[in-house]
Amino acid sequence: xxxxxxxxxxCRRTDSDPEDETRPGAHLRHALDxxxxxxxxxxxxxxxxxxxxxxxxxxxSAPGKWxxxxxxxxxxxxxxxxxxxxxxxxxxxGLVPWRARPVIFRKQSLARIPPLSANPxxxx
Amino acid sequence: xxxxxxxxxxCRRTDSDPEDETRPGAHLRHALDxxxxxxxxxxxxxxxxxxxxxxxxxxxSAPGKWxxxxxxxxxxxxxxxxxxxxxxxxxxxGLVPWRARPVIFRKQSLARIPPLSANPxxxx
Numbered sequence: 001x002x003x004x005x006x007x008x009x010x011c012r013r014t015d016s017d018p019e020d021e022t023r024p025g026a027h028l029r030h031a032l033d034x035x036x037x038x039x040x041x042x043x044x045x046x047x048x049x050x051x052x053x054x055x056x057x058x059x060x061s062a063p064g065k066w067x068x069x070x071x072x073x074x075x076x077x078x079x080x081x082x083x084x085x086x087x088x089x090x091x092x093x094g095l096v097p098w099r100a101r102p103v104i105f106r107k108q109s110l111a112r113i114p115p116l117s118a119n120p121x122x123x124x
Numbered sequence: 125x126x127x128x129x130x131x132x133x134x135c136r137r138t139d140s141d142p143e144d145e146t147r148p149g150a151h152l153r154h155a156l157d158x159x160x161x162x163x164x165x166x167x168x169x170x171x172x173x174x175x176x177x178x179x180x181x182x183x184x185s186a187p188g189k190w191x192x193x194x195x196x197x198x199x200x201x202x203x204x205x206x207x208x209x210x211x212x213x214x215x216x217x218g219l220v221p222w223r224a225r226p227v228i229f230r231k232q233s234l235a236r237i238p239p240l241s242a243n244p245x246x247x248x
Contacts, residue, residue: 006238050192050236059237067191068174069235111193111235112174113183114130 002042003062003089005081007032009045011055013074024074028056031075038086051110060085064115065094071110080104126166127186127213129205131156133169135179137198148198152180155199162210175234184209188241189218193234204228 011025032043051057054071058081061067068088073081080102087096093115098106135149156167175181178195182205185191192212197205204226211220217239222230 004238004240044238046238048236050233057235059235061237061240063240067237069193069237071235109174111181111183111195112172113185113191113193113237114128114168114170116128116185116187 002040003060003065003085005032005041005043005085006046006049006059006061007043008047008049008051008055008057010047011049011057012052013055013072025056027075028058028073028078031078032082035078035082038082038089040089041082041085054108054110057110060088060094062089062094064117065091066115067094067113068105069110069112070105070108072108073104077104126164127184127189127209129156129165129167129209130170130173130183130185131167132171132173132175132179132181134171135173135181136176137179137196149180151199152182152197152202155202156206159202159206162206162213164213165206165209178232178234181234184212184218186213186218188239189215190239191218191237192229193236194229194232195234196232197228201228 007029009025009029010023013024016024049057051071056073057071058073059069084102084105087100131153133149133153134147137148140148173181175195180197181195182197183193208226208229211224
């Protein structure tokens with residue numbers, strides 16, 4: 001199954017224009033749609049990733065892989081987000097080598113969640 | 125399948141004792157283990173939920189449900205964490221009604237990730 005890039009389209013940013021009725025998250029989605037979507041990646045719009053203090057937020061998930069949430073994204077990051085999503089899609093477990101991650105993914109990870117199939121206890 | 129409560133056992137807290145060689149995350153795990161684990165909940169230790177600035181962190185996940193990550197947890201929150209986990213386990217989609225969530229879950233959510241089976245586009 002493909003990797004899912006979830007984009008919060010209701011996200012605000014602290015630096016967003018209060019006069020603009022289009023949410024920054026929607027602008028980010030449009031910026032992503034304007035580029036070629038990498039093979040193995042599907043973009044989905046969601047309403048709220050509960051990371052409102054760190055908008056715009058996106059998440060990467062796929063069956064059997066670690067899931068990631070990234071924050072403080074902007075439309076200018078669209079290309080890097082897709083590049084990082086492609087690298088994620090190419091892994092078996094979601095763990096992209098550190099140096100192969102876009103800088104925004106290295107520095108702006110909000111959280112990650114282990115796959116349900118993960119070893120029940122890392123010490124066992 | 126049961127709901128998985130992932131506990132980062134390598135987490136630090138900003139207010140933790142630097143002389144204590146046991147990580148605050150491990151203390152949290154011990155506090156959880158000292159209580160009765162609710163039916164339908166399995167506790168797993170993980171090393172790093174990439175929420176290091178908001179430790180201690182825990183995550184809730186289950187097949188077909190929204191996943192959640194919570195931060196700034198302490199051993200004193202163990203009972204509330206298990207109560208919130210039980211409420212999560214009892215849902216079909218992971219969405220516990222707001223008022224039924226422990227206050228720490230309402231106020232200290234770091235992020236959530238939609239289930240892979242989620243409607244591809246909320247506007248469709």
